[in-house]
Amino acid sequence: MASVRLATLKALHGSLSIFNPSQSLMPRTQTYTVRALSATMSPPSSAVVYEHHGPPDSVTRLIELPPVEIKQNDVCVKMLAAPINPSDINRIEGVYPVRPQVPAVGGYEGVGEVHSLGSAVRGLSPGDWVIPSPPSFGTWQTYIVKDQSVWHKIDKNTPMEYAATVTVNPLTALRMLEDFAGLKSGDSIVQNGATSMVGQCIIQIARAQGIRSINITRDRAGSDEAKEKLKKLGADEVFTESQLEVKNVKDFLANIPEPALGFNCVGGNAASLVLKFLRQGGTMVTYGGMSKKPITVSTSSFIFKDLSLRGFWLQKWMNSDKAEECRRMIDYLLGLVHEGKLTYEMELVPFNDFHTALDKALGKLGSQPKQVIKF
Known part of the structure; x- marks a missing residue:
């Protein structure tokens, strides 16, 4: 102007x-x-x-x-x-x-x-x-x-x-849940960086849609308190990275179906843990790289599990003539806020x-x- x-x-x-x-x-x-x-x-x-x-x-x-x-x-x-x-x-x-x-x-x-x-x-x-x-x-x-x-x-x-x-953050969570795997009620997702604002939104939006969540957090002071906080938001399972240093992480799933979709905002070993949970033909979506470490994928994950790796950047999505759709989703998210189904800490x-x-x-x-x- x-x-x-x-x-x-x-x-x-x-x-x-x-x-x-x-x-x-x-x-x-x-x-x-x-x-x-x-x-x-x-x-x-x-x-x-x-x-x-x-x-x-x-x-x-x-x-x-x-x-x-x-x-x-x-x-x-x-x-x-x-x-x-x-x-x-x-x-x-x-x-x-x-x-x-x-x-x-x-x-x-x-x-x-x-x-x-x-x-x-x-x-x-x-x-x-x-x-x-x-x-x-x-x-x-x-x-x-x-x-x-x-x-x-x-x-x-x-x-x-x-x-x-x-x-920005809630809309990123909603779009990733809806754009990559055709999830329906009863399905599950897995994510690292679960305590992040996007991670908290993923847990709650998934819960509102009947989708179960497996969540991975860093090993750090206060990890037990973080686990309880995520559980209160609706997380089905929360694990620290060290808990998942086992051969078969799927033994932790109990009655949760193998996830078709995973979210990675950390990279490095945390991304590898997401991949270990995914079912045959599953997809991992990367939207951040907080550890600044690359994603390493085993050859067997591609050949025998046929896993897919995708990326998501909200600004690129919104620049593709999505104004009306974006506004409908914002109204939906604010509706969840009004219903008490979407909350996160702010100052x-x-x-x-x-x-x-x-x-x-x-x-x-x-x-x-x-x-x-x-x-």
Whole structure:
């Protein structure tokens, strides 16, 4: 969008001279006054901006951005909450495959309240709650102006933190459960990284659909407490990696059918354990690599078990003209939230404490729940 706000961001590295650098990126009074008289404008916005890629705690800063013109098909949204996801951190670091051009505002998903509308907008009213769907870059700011096609209206009774986080992790879990094996009630899945947010969502969504889950966690302090937590979420079986260092892991299945589908977000030995559980013709889907170790597959797994290895990346799926389907699934997931069938731990943090939340998201303060910024 060719806007004053975009000009502000470009001014961060000197490509435009609309602003005086000595004025902390605030617009000159004359420029702002002339523009405000000629168009409907949004309020000014506070935003977390990074001018170049690098360590997020070093390159991000909170700045003030000027008003943006609200065109006839635009919706101005006052953001309510937005999470700090690992992919947000990777974008700032410059290592994520798809990322906005710098300088940029951080954040990729969130929830907001309609503040004002362009003259041609229909179906939305001030006060409605909306989320960007598919998600959109730049949610770490107090006001966002985008075309009405970006925004999906949701139930205002949804807990704010769940509305802010539904689009990335829960949607990843749902899509992987539905896209690879044609699972039905009574079937089972196996996964590593079960304590992750996606892992917890897989357990609960599978449970809601009558699908049983076998879950693998790391050996670490507090593993017994983690096991109990996952059991309360609906996990059928939970094992640490060391428990599965046996010849035949399927002896642990008892009355659970051999899984046709497995999920891997760790790699290394943890991925091999998922493969050991899979039935003939089963599929393992990889969506992460937290251990940074490669996946090793035995020749016999391919020849005698005919196993398949697949990958999943939510952003690629959402970029393939899936907007309407994506929105139906979001409504389904938020319905599970309302029914108490989908829950995960989060911490709401005031926007002014963004860098504390960032430190927690970076793991600098030990294990922490998902950090969600509240504007």
